[in-house]
Amino acid sequence: MVVVPKPKQIKSEKALKSAVKYILNPQKTDEQVLTSGFHINNLNFGDVEMGYTRMLARKMVGRQNKQVLAQHLVQSFRYEDGLSAEEIHQIGREWIEQLTGGKHEYIIATHIDKGHIHNHIIFNTTSNVDFKNFRWKKDTLKIARELSDKVSLKHGAILENTSPYQKSYHSYQKYLAENPIRPELKSRLNFLLKHSLSLDDFKIKAAALNVTVDFSGKYTTYRLNDYEQKRPIRDSSLISKKDQSSMKTNPEKRIFSKEMIEKKCIQNQDMKKKTLSSSEILAEYQKQQSWYKENSNIKLVLEDWQVDQEVDSGIYIFVQAGHREGSIKIPHSAIDRNEDGKLEIHISSYSKFAFMDAKNPSESYVLWGHQVISQLSRENDNVPIYNNKAMNNVHNLFDAMNLLAKHGVTGRESFEHLGEDFVSEMREIEASLDKLDKLIQDKTDSIKFNQHDNVQVQQLKNLQEERKDLQKSYNKITADLELYDNIQNFNQVKDKQRKQEERKEQPHAKL
Numbered sequence: 135m136v137v138v139p140k141p142k143q144i145k146s147e148k149a150l151k152s153a154v155k156y157i158l159n160p161q162k163t164d165e166q167v168l169t170s171g172f173h174i175n176n177l178n179f180g181d182v183e184m185g186y187t188r189m190l191a192r193k194m195v196g197r198q199n200k201q202v203l204a205q206h207l208v209q210s211f212r213y214e215d216g217l218s219a220e221e222i223h224q225i226g227r228e229w230i231e232q233l234t235g236g237k238h239e240y241i242i243a244t245h246i247d248k249g250h251i252h253n254h255i256i257f258n259t260t261s262n263v264d265f266k267n268f269r270w271k272k273d274t275l276k277i278a279r280e281l282s283d284k285v286s287l288k289h290g291a292i293l294e295n296t297s298p299y300q301k302s303y304h305s306y307q308k309y310l311a312e313n314p315i316r317p318e319l320k321s322r323l324n325f326l327l328k329h330s331l332s333l334d335d336f337k338i339k340a341a342a343l344n345v346t347v348d349f350s351g352k353y354t355t356y357r358l359n360d361y362e363q364k365r366p367i368r369d370s371s372l373i374s375k376k377d378q379s380s381m382k383t384n385p386e387k388r389i390f391s392k393e394m395i396e397k398k399c400i401q402n403q404d405m406k407k408k409t410l411s412s413s414e415i416l417a418e419y420q421k422q423q424s425w426y427k428e429n430s431n432i433k434l435v436l437e438d439w440q441v442d443q444e445v446d447s448g449i450y451i452f453v454q455a456g457h458r459e460g461s462i463k464i465p466h467s468a469i470d471r472n473e474d475g476k477l478e479i480h481i482s483s484y485s486k487f488a489f490m491d492a493k494n495p496s497e498s499y500v501l502w503g504h505q506v507i508s509q510l511s512r513e514n515d516n517v518p519i520y521n522n523k524a525m526n527n528v529h530n531l532f533d534a535m536n537l538l539a540k541h542g543v544t545g546r547e548s549f550e551h552l553g554e555d556f557v558s559e560m561r562e563i564e565a566s567l568d569k570l571d572k573l574i575q576d577k578t579d580s581i582k583f584n585q586h587d588n589v590q591v592q593q594l595k596n597l598q599e600e601r602k603d604l605q606k607s608y609n610k611i612t613a614d615l616e617l618y619d620n621i622q623n624f625n626q627v628k629d630k631q632r633k634q635e636e637r638k639e640q641p642h643a644k645l
Contacts, residue, residue, distance in 0.1 A: 157254035168244035191265035226253035235496030280488035
């Protein structure tokens, strides 16, 4: 199993220097044989070089992220994976370059002194291409882990072994039916965390949801009063096995402990969050659960060509998100085989999947279940297509008409040609951006040590302006292409609806 914990944010020069020194420790890295960097000339002074890049960024764009200077990532492997330290080092390099798009300096060190081999990676949050800061968003960790898994699989790593009841959708649903207490308890507790302002408030509202809470012991315990629960359940047993293994050193993993509940309540107060009263909470919870039930278990049969790769923990399937092509992973607990031997997936419209962009992994993002179902069903015709919401408002319809009018599109053939032109232009701009980015990186490397050379600095500024113009063109063409995709999807929906109506109107053949 490849483990990627939450990264550590480095917020001071002193902390960065200390972190670089720690990960490059010769005793941990085979005398620094297992170390390397990206656009770093001297690894031992990597913190200094990253600082020079930040200084240069201030000259180029006039701003700098003063809060987070660098991110410190860890990627752990087991000896059972059968990978050499050199292979693990290469996995780390490929992973971080996919995550950052190859636009950030980094140092990587592979440690072999523990019971498991692991990579330490420190990357500069300031890009050495556009000098913008890397944005670590809500879903970035999920995407980082998915990218890590995919790169590791390619090199032969063994991912997490699934439990027997997670081998198929049928076995998982049977397990949930036979063991409903923990999933239901976690569902109620998560709802309570969103609507509580103090520990007392939490307990009162918990009682309204038929949950008894006991804060008196070392562990907070819970009991569902409307289920036949034999004994109270500890908060520590409601988190994943992976989190349980590290909760002593990371107590924040125990999200249902008294301390973490109190912390969440204070956050709700500070944010002046609107919460439900104890008299409202049961009805709203039941309403939420009813919505979840209606929007879950959407079934879709996959065609063989839609399956990218099958692994122990699930399958990767091809997905096209707008003009981007990539893949998402579906766990085995959401998969069955039908009588024809075809794979059948069961997902919820509110489930989240990491879409891994095949061409630009750093542009990967999260897709909702309803988006995945809509795309796959359009491609294979196995289930009714959902109406495309992007074309359901007047603003987008006007945008669509303006786009077609601007390009003189009057028929289906010219519409298809327009799409081809958009894709061709986008690819040309992407190639130009890639070429320019490499030129800027080389120029940055030569200037960051000699920032008093005004001629060189001005040349870099000129390259930056050229890149801004090129990026604007790219943003415009991708926006047009996204609108084109929406029109195309809308037309496909209408065509299929028309064909269905025609079939209904045809007289039935006599037997």
